[in-house]
Every structure is written in structure tokens, then in C-alpha cells.
Amino acid sequence: MDTSRRHVLQLLGLSAAALAAPPVLDALAAGPPAAESKIGPAKGALTAKQWAMVIDTRKFKSEADVRPLVEACHSIHNVPHWDEKRWEIKWLWSTKYESAFSGTASGRFGPEALEDRPFLVLCNQCENPPCVRACPTRATWKREDGIVMMDFHRCIGCRFCMAACPFGARSFNYRDPRPAIKQTNKLFPTRMKGVVEKCSFCAERLAEGKKPACVEAAGGKLAFGDLFDAESEVRKLIRENYTIRRKINLGTEPAVYYIV
């Protein structure tokens, strides 16, 4: 068979047309009905460049001051309560001064006032979060408003983030959490076995224009606002009081400030 140059070119042209046809046809075919619909934020959603929290530790005298806050957080987020310590799930909890500020606390001889004071600790929503860099599936990432968010759908339970977090702010569901939830909040999902969870600065409440549950329950002991807004409540408190943050030498830039 003779193959002329013309014949080869014709074949090439036809093949190219055949390759190009499906995408064009797909585009011409009716697009999904979702094309005309819109997606947007809820009205009145709170926004910021970097959400931050100021905890006035002087106003927390004993565990009794802390408990309602933890209760508020854990009940609305369906955080399971295990008696077994190694299965514990924590979003917000309290610890001692020397544990919260290990490495910076004065150690042997510290101020007496701080010794018995409960220090609320939670995810620091770091400006430079090491957990985000450790996550292989991007199940955790930094949102535009500074919140270090978790996508429970995507978490594969590798726990790299827990190893990366210097604050122990993340907990792993070693078991199905459902039996350990006393009363489920129907408005918020639970988690499943094999997923990491942590505080999300109540991203779901901010979207409705509400402040985080712990801030609401604290009645002024906690302040919440935009760190990069010089006029915000948190900036005002940071300006007027001496504040410390946890493990700043690690360079993660925690967004939770403590007035001591």
C-alpha cells in the first residue's frame, strides 16, 4: 500500500479531531443544574485575619471556675468522656502553671499565686502551625481567618499532627466515641474511631455570628477577637496587660495569650 504524505496528514488531522471532540461535546452537553446556584457565607458571620484569645488567669481561682467552660465546650462538640486516661479526648482543659509553661516557668521558686491557679489550655491556633505541615492528607490546614481547622472526613488517623503539636492539643479516638458521649448535641457531628480531633475556635459558631462557647460561658474571663486589628478587644488587653504565651521559643506563634 502506498502511503502518501497527504494520506498521513489526513489521518493525523482526523485523529486530532477525534481527541478534541469529547471535551468539546462534554462542554456543550447540559451542565449540572448546580451551575446557577450560589454558595456563600451566612449573614452575620464573624471574620478576622487571625482569631486570637486572651485568657485572664487572675480570674480563675480553682477548678470550679474552669469546669463550666470545659463542660460548655465538650457538650456542644460531642466530645466523649472516657474514664480511662489513655483514651481521653480533650478540646479544652486545665493544667498547672509549670506544665502549661514548661521551659519558661521559673521552676523551683515561683510566685505563690500561680501555683494553685488553673491554666486553661486548648489548641493555640498557631500562626505557624507545625501540625499542618505534618499532615499528609491536608486534613488539617490553616484557614484564612487563622483557625487551624480539621476536616474529619479526610483524617486517616496517622497521628503525625499529634507528634508535631508541641502543646498536646490534639486527641486521638482510639475507640468509637459514641458510647462515651453522655448527651449528644444533635446539631454537631460526632467523630468516628481512628480520627484526630481538637479545638476549632468554634468555627461553626463564628459562622453564625456567635463567639466561641467557652468565651460565652466565661462571662468576661476570656476575650476573643482579631489579633491583627489594633482596635480589637484582644489587642487592647494585650496592650494594657502583661501577657505570656506557651513555648514561644519554638516559633509557632500561638494565638492564645495569658494574662498572669
Next chain:
Amino acid sequence: MNDKKLIITGLVVFLMIVLFPFWYNRGKAVPPPEVKLTDKAKAAKECVLSKEYMRAEHMQILDLWREAVVRGGQRVYTNPKGKEFVMSLSNTCLDCHSNKADFCDKCHTYNSVRPYCYDCHIEPPKEKS
């Protein structure tokens, strides 16, 4: 080709085994499931999008919603008719379709689909009948 008999017997046995389920179940088609709508869903007349689209593609829109809410932080969906919905499986979808057993599960079971949504998302409590 001395093993003709063996090969043919083998083939027949093989075909019998493979085709046994078809023969066994002949004429016994399981009727397609009929979903029940709650009164609330009936009153609303239309879902987020048309019935046909929702029936065939609801998983697509659920995926879109999940992506928008969790990763995009966007929570309100406006359908082509201009009606707004808060994008939430438990709080919006299951608010109308509160009869999961008679609505979702009917088709899912029939099609042998096992979505793991409800491992985490809370399904409405079973209504007393």
C-alpha cells in the same frame, strides 16, 4: 484433542455453577423500593433542586456542600430559584427527611450502597409510630 469429553463436561459444570443464581432467582425480581416522604417534605413540594436531580445526583450535591462548608467555610446555599439553605446534612437534609429508615435506607439497601455518613453525622431519632 483426546480430552474432548472431559473439557466439555467441565465447561458444562462451570456454566451450571456460574448460571445457577440466574436460574435460581428466575422470575423473582425484587420490586424497586418506594421511598416515603414525611409530611414536612411533602409540604415543601421541592427539595433543594429538582426531584429527578436529587434522586440521581444527591451525593454530588452533598459532596459539594461538604467541600464548601468544611474547607471553604461557606455555609449558605442558594438554589436557582433563589431559596436559601444552610448546608448541613443533619440539620437541613434530615430535618425534612427525618425518616431515614423509610427514605435514605430504602434505596441504599436496595442498591447495596453503604454510605458512612452516619458514622459521625447524627441521624434523627426514630419516630414513634
